[in-house]
Amino acid sequence: MRFYAEIVMAKKTFQRPKGTADILPEQSVAWQKVEAVARQLFSNYGFGEIRTPMFENFEVFARSAGDTSDVVTKEMYDFYDKGDRHVALRPEGTAGVVRAYVENKLYGPDHEKPYKVFYMGPMFRYERPQAGRFRQFHQIGVEAFGSKSPALDVEIIAMAVNYFKTLGLKNLTVAINSLGDQESRQAYRQALIDYLKPHFDDLSQDSQTRLEQNPLRVLDSKDKKDQEIVADAPSILDFLSEASQAHWQRVQELLDLLEINYTIDSNMVRGLDYYNDTIFEIMTTDENLSGAATIAGGGRYSGLVEEFGGPDTPGIGFAVGVERLLALLASQNAEAAKEPQLDFYVVNLGEGSDAPALKLVQDLRQLGYRANRDYLDRSAKSQFKTANRLEAAYVMTLGDSEIANHTVSLKNMESGEQEEIKLDQLAEELARVTKKGDK
RNA sequence: GCGGUAGUGGUGAAGUGGUUAACACACUGGUUUGUGGAUCCAGCAUGCGAGGGUUCGAUCCCCUUCUACCGCCCCA
Numbered sequence: 001m002r003f004y005a006e007i008v009m010a011k012k013t014f015q016r017p018k019g020t021a022d023i024l025p026e027q028s029v030a031w032q033k034v035e036a037v038a039r040q041l042f043s044n045y046g047f048g049e050i051r052t053p054m055f056e057n058f059e060v061f062a063r064s065a066g067d068t069s070d071v072v073t074k075e076m077y078d079f080y081d082k083g084d085r086h087v088a089l090r091p092e093g094t095a096g097v098v099r100a101y102v103e104n105k106l107y108g109p110d111h112e113k114p115y116k117v118f119y120m121g122p123m124f125r126y127e128r129p130q131a132g133r134f135r136q137f138h139q140i141g142v143e144a145f146g147s148k149s150p151a152l153d154v155e156i157i158a159m160a161v162n163y164f165k166t167l168g169l170k171n172l173t174v175a176i177n178s179l180g181d182q183e184s185r186q187a188y189r190q191a192l193i194d195y196l197k198p199h200f201d202d203l204s205q206d207s208q209t210r211l212e213q214n215p216l217r218v219l220d221s222k223d224k225k226d227q228e229i230v231a232d233a234p235s236i237l238d239f240l241s242e243a244s245q246a247h248w249q250r251v252q253e254l255l256d257l258l259e260i261n262y263t264i265d266s267n268m269v270r271g272l273d274y275y276n277d278t279i280f281e282i283m284t285t286d287e288n289l290s291g292a293a294t295i296a297g298g299g300r301y302s303g304l305v306e307e308f309g310g311p312d313t314p315g316i317g318f319a320v321g322v323e324r325l326l327a328l329l330a331s332q333n334a335e336a337a338k339e340p341q342l343d344f345y346v347v348n349l350g351e352g353s354d355a356p357a358l359k360l361v362q363d364l365r366q367l368g369y370r371a372n373r374d375y376l377d378r379s380a381k382s383q384f385k386t387a388n389r390l391e392a393a394y395v396m397t398l399g400d401s402e403i404a405n406h407t408v409s410l411k412n413m414e415s416g417e418q419e420e421i422k423l424d425q426l427a428e429e430l431a432r433v434t435k436k437g438d439k
Numbered sequence: 440g441c442g443g444u445a446g447u448g449g450u451g452a453a454g455u456g457g458u459u460a461a462c463a464c465a466c467u468g469g470u471u472u473g474u475g476g477a478u479c480c481a482g483c484a485u486g487c488g489a490g491g492g493u494u495c496g497a498u499c500c501c502c503u504u505c506u507a508c509c510g511c512c513c514c515a
Contacts, residue, residue: 070513271514321515384475
């Protein structure tokens with residue numbers, strides 16, 4: 001006994017890994033809501049759920065050597081497994097889905113075009129936690145393959161907007177931009193460098209390095225000085241190739257047709273390198289969430305499927321950050337979903353009441369009621385207090401006399417009325433009583 | 440990877456280099472032996488994130504470390 005006590009005192013404590021969270025029952029109610037709405041709505045739009053592994057071969061994410069995004073270069077949770085395979089926890093959903101699309105030959109004739117899927121689950125990024133930023137976080141995302149139609153771009157943006165509207169969110173803005181195709185981007189990139197070079201010394205430290213590695217990034221610098229310089233920079237929209245220009249125009253026309261409000265932000269760039277043509281973000285204007293304002297982002301990508309060894313196939317998708325969405329929902333919705341209350345609480349008194357109470361709650365649950373009981377042998381008063389706190393509609397009391405008579409005392413907690421009912425007619429009696437009680 | 444702020448019980452928190460770490464909420468028990476939401480009474484941190492150090496003595500001083508929060512980078 002003594003030994004044990006000492007072991008307990010010296011007991012090691014554990015903390016969850018940095019940047020992770022335990023989602024407790026009170027919170028998971030909201031998670032389930034958000035997921036359920038997505039499943040329902042996305043399926044209305046013809047998307048089926050896909051579930052891919054949470055880890056992939058490292059190369060799935062770090063395909064092209066030219067990938068400059070931090071997401072793959074420095075934020076990846078990668079390691080060698082016992083078979084010396086280089087694997088990585090997924091930092092985002094698209095790569096795995098594209099891999100699955102190609103590996104399962106979903107581009108084949110047996111499958112609908114466009115091929116539309118959605119996914120939800122944890123993503124991992126090794127980065128410093130802060131507002132709306134975690135090492136394990138969750139995304140709900142969609143991808144659609146096999147159509148270049150601007151109507152698909154618009155439908156997907158509309159679906160995202162619809163999703164947030166269904167959840168009751170307000171103060172959202174949709175920002176769109178076009179990155180053009182390869183050709184457009186090449187031309188623009190050079191023009192931007194030519195413009196920025198003379199201002200090199202005035203640019204922030206960060207932007208100076210950005211200029212070398214990924215000049216487009218300079219466009220959304222947060223530095224004031226940078227922003228002034230960028231204000232007069234050439235716009236990508238003036239460099240779109242004919243095809244990209246036509247696509248871009250059509251997207252806007254169709255958004256107007258659906259009466260979706262949007263703003264064009266020609267300085268918007270997205271974090272992953274694979275995007276081209278239409279890109280978009282959905283942001284909140286709530287001040288207190290400014291650090292994590294973007295709750296969904298996505299766009300078109302055309303080279304990806306080919307990079308994974310599939311046929312030349314266009315794709316488009318977006319992902320919403322679930323933690324950010326939930327934070328926003330919480331800030332806009334003061335009253336959180338309450339835990340469901342109870343139908344019956346079983347107060348059990350005395351030594352012989354344990355087994356009958358076990359049987360009784362079990363029977364009640366089998367009849368479809370929400371039932372709970374006391375397991376701690378507490379006083380009648382305490383048990384009633386608990387019943388009250390749990391908002392039980394009725395309390396059933398099981399003591400020596402009830403057990404002897406094969407009855408149970410049933411008390412309506414609202415009216416205070418109490419009566420004895422026979423255990424062998426439990427179902428009938430409850431049907432009678434609860435019906436009366438409800439109306 | 441860089442910068443800032445913080446870390447006291449289930450929760451919100453006060454506090455000081457020195458015998459018992461305020462107060463409130465919550466919780467538990469009691470206020471006539473089996474009946475709730477009010478009142479009253481009592482209990483509830485061998486402990487002040489962790490590990491070192493300074494000191495006769497540290498929750499309070501110093502160092503290291505961990506974690507959280509915020510910002511940069513980057514991103515959902």
